[in-house]
Amino acid sequence: MTELFAERYPEQARLVRAALLTSFVALGVGALFGLLQALHRTDVLRIVESPTYYTVLTGHGVFLVVTFTIYFLVGLYQWAVTDSLDRGPVNPRITWVWYGLMTVGTVLTAITILAGFLDDPPEVLGSELSADVLFTFYAPLQGNPLFYVGLAVFVVGTWIAGADWFRTWWAWKGDNPGERIPLPTFMVLTTMIMWYLSSIGVAVAILAFLLPWSLGIVDSVNPSLTRTLFWYFGHAFVYFWLLPAYMLWYIVLPKLSGGRLFSDPLARVVFILFVVLSTPTGIHHQYLDPGIAEGFKFIVMTNTMFLLLPSLLTAFTVVASMEHGARQRGGEGTFGWLRTLPWRDPAFTGMALAGLVFAFGGFTGIVNAGMNINYLVHNSVWIPGHIHTQVGTAVALTFMAGGYWLVPQLTGNRLVGRQAALFQVVLWFVGIVFMTNSMYRAGLDGVPRRSAEPQYAFDYDISLGSMAELDAQLALGGVLLFISTILFLGIMALTWRNDGTEPVVDGRIPPALSGPEDAPRVIDDLRVWTALAVVLIVLAYTLPLVAVASRGGLFGPDITPLPVAVDYWLPVLADLVGASIG
Amino acid sequence: MNIHAYERLWVAGSMVLIVGFIATITYGAVGLGITMVDDGEEPLAPDEIDEDERFGEPRVEEVGDDEYEVYVVSATFFFQPDPIEIPAESEVTFYVTSRDVIHSFTVVGTNTNTMVIPGEVSAMTVEFDEPGEYGIVCNEYCGAGHHDMEGELIVLDPEEFEERQEENDDDVDAIEVFDHRTATAGNGELP
Secondary structure (H helix, E strand, O other): OOOOHHHHOHHHHHHHHHHHHHHHHHHHHHHHHHHHHHHHHOOOOOOOOHHHHHHHHHHHHHHHHHHHHHHHHHHHHHHHHHHHHOOOOOOHHHHHHHHHHHHHHHHHHHHHHHHHHOOOOOEEOOEEOOOOOOOOOOOOEEOOHHHHHHHHHHHHHHHHHHHHHHHHHHHHHHHOOOOOOOHHHHHHHHHHHHHHHHHHHHHHHHHHHHHHHHOOOOOOOOHHHHHHHHHHHHHHHHHHHHHHHHHHHHHOHHHHOOOOOOEHHHHHHHHHHHHHHOHHHHHHHHOOOOOOOHHHHHHHHHHHHHOHHHHHHHHHHHHHHHHHHHHHOOOOOOOHHHHHOOOOOHHHHHHHHHHHHHHHHHHHHHHHHOOOOHHHHOOEOHHHHHHHHHHHHHHHHHHHHHHHHHHHHHHOOOOOOHHHHHHHHHHHHHHHHHHHHHHHHHHHOOOEOOOOOOOOOOOOOOOOOOHHHHHHHHHHHHHHHHHHHHHHHHHHHHHHOOOOOOOOOOOOOOOOOEOHHHOOHHHHOHHHHHHHHHHHHHHHHHHHHHHHHHHHOOOOOOOOOEEOOHHHHHHHHHHHHHHHHO | OOOOHHHHHHHHHHHHHHHHHHHHHHHHHHHOOOOOOOOOOOOEOHHHOOOOOOOOOOEEEEEEOOEEEEEEEEEOOEEEOOOEEEEOOOEEEEEEEEOOOOEEEEEOOOOOEEEEOOEOOEEEEEOOOOOEEEEEEOOOOOOOOHHHOEEEEEEEOHHHHHHHHHHHHHOOHHHHHHHHHHHHHHOOOOO
């Protein structure tokens, strides 16, 4: 089966290309916003006014962790299902329906965010067209109703995508009775079960509370409740970014190393653990929230620590697979085999460096998860340090590396600039080391995240180095990451246009050393794991949700909305300044 | 299920590590007594703040021998009272609530840190061993002036604190500053 994916499934390849294109456009815009922030925070260059920084920050968050990641996910998963089941969807029109819905939602939300740059945004649906509410949109900060509508439509699109993949699998099962679910499809289906279970939280927050409130149908909301519903969804959401990267590490990385996956059963166990444990951990984002009992916080702390297990298992399997590949290529010695790995292949090197950064970032996550240690780092710039090593590198760099492997198969074109691509992934690694080194260290000394001007009246007590040095590293890291992104997008664009060439990649995935026959059949019984996940969610969330709702009331103690618009705040700021001078 | 011997060893090691982490945190909670901000305080609606006996007049209050309570109101984009003066070597409990959106009350460089959610009251008991000056910031995005939201915590030598207290009792101006700010915020600019 040497034929290219683009030739075997032209219609599917078209959809995957469309999804990746949208993903990469979002990456470009998000990266530009990231550069603006890195330079603004450190006071190297301030192009926008500080209040507009938060428009940039909202765009950076939404375009990167919603648009870039999820469009890449749906593209990759469409490829994985089609390739591993060796068939297209039952009804290709549905596939375009979900892609269309996701895109309509993205455009609506993007318009409301970008309108924040206007001096005088128009009135739409009864309120100003803007949504400087960050990607967490905590009430009582309020965005334009279209912001919430866009998010809801987008999420519905992803739900239909999941249903589409389930339908394809059911059709395949009918044709192949008694066969094990191929591993890539197993990963897709388990990821989507996790997504269905968790995104209910954000859907309820938006449809039952925030949207009616932004339209003026209800007067107020309970900010603790919508926040708790957001985080019911929010932690599984980070695994929604991560699991496609895991798929690439399990499916593609062993092959690139020159070997094959070490253990198929363990890979399945890992994905099941994510289905079961991702959601009943969300309250760990609320360790410092009032109104939630310490006992609930303790329960999610233990759940969160157990979430280390699938990642530690992954570290073992992925490294073991790489070692197997290296030994197939003639590698010897305890560590000598590392030298025989294909370090000149940008797809391999990108994924390997991403994995390395992920291992480090994972341990910083344990710091966050330790509920009483969390006091020290909560909402300090340590947290975006963690985010940028995890979704910003483990995921983003793996996606880019995966792009170097996948896009030639989707376009039928040869990758342009292999050397440049290798430089690009290494540049990303260097950039992220500078930037997150600064963020982690500054965070430990109490420098806050999310601040346009973290230069306050007091001086930080910097335990190692100086604030100027930390700022320089942050700005330098941001610049390197931006250059790396532009290079990646350039290579992708040239490859896309590189018609009339033959790709050199081979899309065949070799079977695992220990195959699915080594796993008991119950592993493939998705109903069992879904039921277990539901039980854990009910146990972890029923009491906290009831408590939060009953403390503040379902619709809150008459809390008035605060539309966040620059114009609106200027008089307040002026008064405050006046008050402090007078 | 067929699991490689090395893999079994790795899983066992991983479980030991995980249980070890949980034990560490449990020790912090039980052994060191670091409690979490929790649901111990009654909810307080933002429009009831002005009539509330604790938050109606944000202040530092002596409640016992070497025991103080600080009632802090956060609002876009300031904290009241500001600065906050407390003595070292005393047990100080901060109670913080919000007049409008979600803020945080974060004493920079320490683990005195809590989210401040409208409708809720956060309580934290801390003790500062040494006199010193600390910045207080809001580290939860709260609107266009988020980065302007800061305050000051002055930890005084206990004796110096006593003297300051006596001076302040005669000083009406300090209270007027608060009233002025409250009036500004309540003058229809904030909904």
